Amino acid sequence: xxxxxxxxxxxxxxxxxxxxxxxxxxxxxxxxxxxxxxxxxxxxxxxxxxxxxxxxxxxxxxxxxxxxxxxxxxxxxxxxxxxxxxxxxxxxxxxxxxxxxxxxxxxxxxxxxxxxxxxxxxxxxxxxxxxxxxxxxxxxxxxxxxxxxxxxxxxxxxxxxxxxxxxxxxxxxxxxxxxxxxxxxxxxxxxxxxxxxxxxxxxxxxxxxxxxxxxxxxxxxxxxxxxxxxxxxxxxxxxxxxxxxxxxxxxxxxxxxxxxxxxxxxxxxxxxxxxxxxxxxxxxxxxxxxxxxxxxxxxxxxxxxxxxxxxxx
Amino acid sequence: xxxxxxxxxxxxxxxxxxxxxxxxxxxxxxxxxxxxxxxxxxxxxxxxxxxxxxxxxxxxxxxxxxxxxxxxxxxxxxxxxxxxxxxxxxxxxxxxxxxxxxxxxxxxxxxxxxxxxxxxxxxxxxxxxxxxxxxxxxxxxxxxxxxxxxxxxxxxxxxxxxxxxxxxxxxxxxxxxxxxxxxxxxxxxxxxxxxxxxxxxxxxxxxxxxxxxxxxxxxxxxxxxxxxxxxxxxxxxxxxxxxxxxxxxxxxxxxxxxxxxxxxxxxxxxxxxxxxxxxxxxxxxxxxxxxxxxxxxxxxxxxxxxxxxxxxxxxxxxxxxxxxxxxxxxxxxxxxxxxxxxxxxxxxxxxxxx
Numbered sequence: 001x002x003x004x005x006x007x008x009x010x011x012x013x014x015x016x017x018x019x020x021x022x023x024x025x026x027x028x029x030x031x032x033x034x035x036x037x038x039x040x041x042x043x044x045x046x047x048x049x050x051x052x053x054x055x056x057x058x059x060x061x062x063x064x065x066x067x068x069x070x071x072x073x074x075x076x077x078x079x080x081x082x083x084x085x086x087x088x089x090x091x092x093x094x095x096x097x098x099x100x101x102x103x104x105x106x107x108x109x110x111x112x113x114x115x116x117x118x119x120x121x122x123x124x125x126x127x128x129x130x131x132x133x134x135x136x137x138x139x140x141x142x143x144x145x146x147x148x149x150x151x152x153x154x155x156x157x158x159x160x161x162x163x164x165x166x167x168x169x170x171x172x173x174x175x176x177x178x179x180x181x182x183x184x185x186x187x188x189x190x191x192x193x194x195x196x197x198x199x200x201x202x203x204x205x206x207x208x209x210x211x212x213x214x215x216x217x218x219x220x221x222x223x224x225x226x227x228x229x230x231x232x233x234x235x236x237x238x239x240x241x242x243x244x245x246x247x248x249x250x251x252x253x254x255x256x257x258x259x260x261x262x263x264x265x266x267x268x269x270x271x272x273x274x275x276x277x278x279x280x281x282x283x284x285x286x287x288x289x290x291x292x293x294x295x296x297x298x299x300x301x302x303x304x305x306x307x308x309x310x311x312x313x
Numbered sequence: 314x315x316x317x318x319x320x321x322x323x324x325x326x327x328x329x330x331x332x333x334x335x336x337x338x339x340x341x342x343x344x345x346x347x348x349x350x351x352x353x354x355x356x357x358x359x360x361x362x363x364x365x366x367x368x369x370x371x372x373x374x375x376x377x378x379x380x381x382x383x384x385x386x387x388x389x390x391x392x393x394x395x396x397x398x399x400x401x402x403x404x405x406x407x408x409x410x411x412x413x414x415x416x417x418x419x420x421x422x423x424x425x426x427x428x429x430x431x432x433x434x435x436x437x438x439x440x441x442x443x444x445x446x447x448x449x450x451x452x453x454x455x456x457x458x459x460x461x462x463x464x465x466x467x468x469x470x471x472x473x474x475x476x477x478x479x480x481x482x483x484x485x486x487x488x489x490x491x492x493x494x495x496x497x498x499x500x501x502x503x504x505x506x507x508x509x510x511x512x513x514x515x516x517x518x519x520x521x522x523x524x525x526x527x528x529x530x531x532x533x534x535x536x537x538x539x540x541x542x543x544x545x546x547x548x549x550x551x552x553x554x555x556x557x558x559x560x561x562x563x564x565x566x567x568x569x570x571x572x573x574x575x576x577x578x579x580x581x582x583x584x585x586x587x588x589x590x591x592x593x594x595x596x597x598x599x600x601x602x603x604x605x606x607x608x609x610x611x612x613x614x615x616x617x618x619x620x621x622x623x624x625x626x627x628x629x630x631x632x633x634x635x636x637x638x639x640x641x642x643x644x645x646x647x648x649x650x651x652x653x654x655x656x657x658x659x660x661x662x663x664x665x666x667x
Contacts, residue, residue, distance in 0.1 A: 009638060013605045016624070016631060021612070024620040037513065038615050041506045041542050048537040050530070053418035053497070208611050 018199035021192035021207040069109035144170040148300035162223020167210035168230040172198030220251030228258040233275030257308040280306040321352045323379040327390035329357040329368040341469035389430030402666035406445040409576025415498040443662040450598040466658035467651040473559035486517035490565035492580035496527035503571040507618035509542040525552040562587035585639030606642035
């Protein structure tokens with residue numbers, strides 16, 4: 001590794017960050033023991049932290065709620081003779097009343113925790129029915145756009161004011177021509193390994209959830225939002241959220257949606273892919289409802305034949 | 314405009330104590346105001362006995378006249394209610410409030426105080442004429458609370474005296490350092506978890522936690538967690554002297570901060586000044602404070618942090634680069650340049666009020 005000069009310090013540190021993310025991901029995939037260890041560490045903290053302070057592992061919290069739901073009316077007795085006698089008399093004095101009250105509280109807690117368990121089982125069965133977790137790896141990930149799409153996007157946004165973000169950037173195919181044209185642009189993709197080559201070649205690509213990145217954007221933060229890859233599998237509700245958040249994030253700017261048409265998918269892809277996805281025409285309809293000026297721009301890519309370009313100005 | 318020497322600027326804070334960043338800042342601002350020729354005094358709800366010569370109880374202010382009131386806002390306090398009842402122009406210097414939700418499971422009473430502080434801030438922001446904030450992040454919060462005119466002016470702090478950088482790798486186990494109170498918003502449990510993960514690859518790595526405690530319940534849980542996942546690998550050093558702090562920075566291999574919420578994070582700059590590389594979770598103000606001079610992580614899962622720490626501990630070129638960048642970054646927050654910027658911001662804010 002050569003030490004960078006001051007002018008490319010940001011590119012250098014971005015590259016290091018991407019390499020770290022990718023290395024962590026590689027180690028997790030390579031070593032199942034590492035994942036087990038992470039779960040153990042998280043579990044250890046959940047066990048000592050109060051409810052609500054740690055973790056999102058519902059099952060662990062349910063176990064904890066189960067244990068805490070039973071109030072024990074028997075106060076522990078000390079071993080020193082005086083204290084033991086004192087506590088013994090206090091216990092006799094209040095036992096009859098506390099027992100009556102705690103029996104009722106325990107019964108309520110018991111019903112509530114059983115109810116929570118039932119909810120948990122029901123959610124699990126719904127997840128199983130949707131089979132979201134299981135089918136993720138059965139079909140190939142959506143391929144990246146080709147250079148023709150990238151050039152088309154770059155020509156659409158060439159003279160655009162403000163920063164451009166490419167959500168679902170993969171290795172940076174859509175980012176490269178914009179970067180080369182001097183546009184302030186960065187990409188976001190959930191796959192830390194996929195972005196690594198692009199980062200190493202000097203692009204500003206960041207590992208992260210594209211939808212969360214968009215949701216966290218300030219109003220008018222970007223001049224343009226380009227969404228690719230992750231938008232291919234979105235259902236109507238999630239797509240509508242993307243439309244609303246993208247419009248807020250660009251203010252008077254432009255949103256470009258690069259997605260294939262679900263009708264073009266082969267039967268296996270259509271049946272096994274997690275989400276069905278929306279066609280460019282439907283995306284155009286969603287943006288059109290907001291008052292944006294929408295164009296459908298043809299490209300030479302046989303899969304991404306049409307780009308949806310929504311202008312908010 | 315009245316002559317500068319006639320302008321009375323009365324400064325208020327919730328607490329004036331020793332070894333407290335906002336108190337130190339308040340005292341430094343007091344000195345600056347005097348240098349600028351203003352007539353000034355400090356008023357607080359709690360004044361540490363060692364600082365009685367520098368500050369008075371805020372209730373003593375009743376009956377005094379001022380031209381400008383300056384409030385150092387960092388928590389909920391009756392001082393703010395007192396200021397809301399005054400008529401003089403008010404300048405808020407905002408140091409941020411920890412979100413109440415982070416304290417709620419641990420210390421509900423602190424959470425209630427913080428929540429109260431947020432509501433006070435909204436009222437103060439509507440009442441104030443000018444705002445100062447020690448980061449853009451804090452300025453944005455103050456503007457969101459309703460104050461339009463907020464200027465970013467640095468927090469004034471005195472870094473501990475520099476010690477010669479000692480390569481702690483030679484014969485010593487690698488040491489990770491965090492400086493800050495044991496507090497739920499600072500997420501020391503994540504530091505312990507990351508250290509536990511890193512021990513899979515560097516078994517003798519140690520974590521040193523410097524700072525007092527904001528919650529005994531939280532501290533007890535941290536100690537339990539350390540015993541379970543990282544036995545013998547975590548040192549709870551508590552509050553330490555300036556000299557010991559300087560030694561700790563010099564001896565540390567990496568400063569690591571995984572806080573969920575920070576308003577500025579002075580220790581990051583102190584460690585950079587001391588030549589200690591910084592690895593941090595990219596939350597709230599930390600990207601702004603660190604800039605490109607440290608490793609910022611978007612994911613603080615134990616494995617991710619451990620990989621980053623391992624990289625900094627083993628990649629000599631990266632380490633040298635981080636040290637160099639960190640020291641350059643720290644100079645932008647040096648006491649001299651910070652005082653110059655604060656002096657300018659203060660006099661501009663006060664001039665606009667009188």
